[in-house]
Amino acid sequence: MTVQQLTRNQALVLDALSASEAPLSAYTILDKLRGDGFRAPLQVYRALDKLQDLGLVHRLESINAFVACAHPDQDCCSHGLTAFTICESCGKVTEFHDHMIEERLAAFASDRNFRPGKTTIEIRGHCAGCA
Amino acid sequence: MTVQQLTRNQALVLDALSASEAPLSAYTILDKLRGDGFRAPLQVYRALDKLQDLGLVHRLESINAFVACAHPDQDCCSHGLTAFTICESCGKVTEFHDHMIEERLAAFASDRNFRPGKTTIEIRGHCAGCA
DNA sequence: AAGCAAATGTAATGTTATTACATAAGTTGC
DNA sequence: GCAACTTATGTAATAACATTACATTTGCTT
Numbered sequence: 001m002t003v004q005q006l007t008r009n010q011a012l013v014l015d016a017l018s019a020s021e022a023p024l025s026a027y028t029i030l031d032k033l034r035g036d037g038f039r040a041p042l043q044v045y046r047a048l049d050k051l052q053d054l055g056l057v058h059r060l061e062s063i064n065a066f067v068a069c070a071h072p073d074q075d076c077c078s079h080g081l082t083a084f085t086i087c088e089s090c091g092k093v094t095e096f097h098d099h100m101i102e103e104r105l106a107a108f109a110s111d112r113n114f115r116p117g118k119t120t121i122e123i124r125g126h127c128a129g130c131a
Numbered sequence: 132m133t134v135q136q137l138t139r140n141q142a143l144v145l146d147a148l149s150a151s152e153a154p155l156s157a158y159t160i161l162d163k164l165r166g167d168g169f170r171a172p173l174q175v176y177r178a179l180d181k182l183q184d185l186g187l188v189h190r191l192e193s194i195n196a197f198v199a200c201a202h203p204d205q206d207c208c209s210h211g212l213t214a215f216t217i218c219e220s221c222g223k224v225t226e227f228h229d230h231m232i233e234e235r236l237a238a239f240a241s242d243r244n245f246r247p248g249k250t251t252i253e254i255r256g257h258c259a260g261c262a
Numbered sequence: 263a264a265g266c267a268a269a270t271g272t273a274a275t276g277t278t279a280t281t282a283c284a285t286a287a288g289t290t291g292c
Numbered sequence: 293g294c295a296a297c298t299t300a301t302g303t304a305a306t307a308a309c310a311t312t313a314c315a316t317t318t319g320c321t322t
Binding site for chain 1 (some may be wrong): 192193214216218219225227229231232235236239240243244245246247248249250251252253254255256257258259262
């Protein structure tokens with residue numbers, strides 16, 4: 001199991017994110033984990049960095065927050081392009097993958113000899129429940 | 132002309148962005164405009180807010196920076212979806228619009244009764260010149 | 263000129279993220 | 293076991309980005 005190789009701090013951060021309905025900021029995670037001995041932002045940021053490398057956590061650039069990956073088992077998360085809808089009322093995040101969008105962006109980049117690294121796609125708005 | 136209706140602060144901020152090759156952070160803009168009487172971050176943020184409303188400036192969420200719109204004349208900027216490539220070496224930003232991606236994202240949102248607001252698409256990587 | 267909305271000036275504060283440096287824990291080869 | 297190396301941690305300080313609050317001014321409309 002992939003989670004077994006995590007350190008204590010990494011596991012605590014991942015658990016905090018997994019337990020949360022909405023995305024969490026690094027400082028919110030820090031506060032949640034003070035009872036577990038966390039004292040400084042760097043403890044959180046370091047764990048988040050590693051978890052992102054492992055494809056277990058995503059950073060939402062447009063709201064400076066983090067979510068646990070919805071499909072941590074599949075490779076699509078760590079390597080393919082991931083897109084999100086983010087509800088501005090309730091915070092609910094939906095993660096999705098669209099091959100055609102991926103191709104389309106890759107084609108644009110290729111045409112211009114742009115070598116793509118990390119790509120961000122985030123739709124902020126209101127979910128069905130928050131109409 | 133649309134630029135005529137800008138206030139002094141707004142025009143100064145837009146000029147600073149237009150004159151720059153790379154995107155600028157709010158605080159970098161502030162420093163550039165100290166000679167013009169700017170003293171506080173809020174002066175920059177307020178001008179940026181207005182310029183974004185007018186579709187003359189885009190915020191790049193993934194790097195906390197701002198660029199002048201490449202096509203300020205066309206409606207596509209203010210209303211349609213705008214995507215960017217961002218070179219992590221030289222900072223060069225290319226703005227583009229892809230109708231198919233827009234449709235695809237709209238379809239996903241529609242399927243889930245998600246009402247989309249602002250959408251962010253940013254590809255970070257390396258441009259042709261920075262291979 | 264009165265009233266109103268938009269913009270401005272200023273200070274203080276809040277939020278997010280990184281640098282720097284010291285220490286500890288796990289791994290590998292011998 | 294232990295030396296060498298890499299990875300993870302702890303801690304403090306600081307940097308970078310953004311907003312709140314409040315007073316004042318400007319420009320427009322009537």
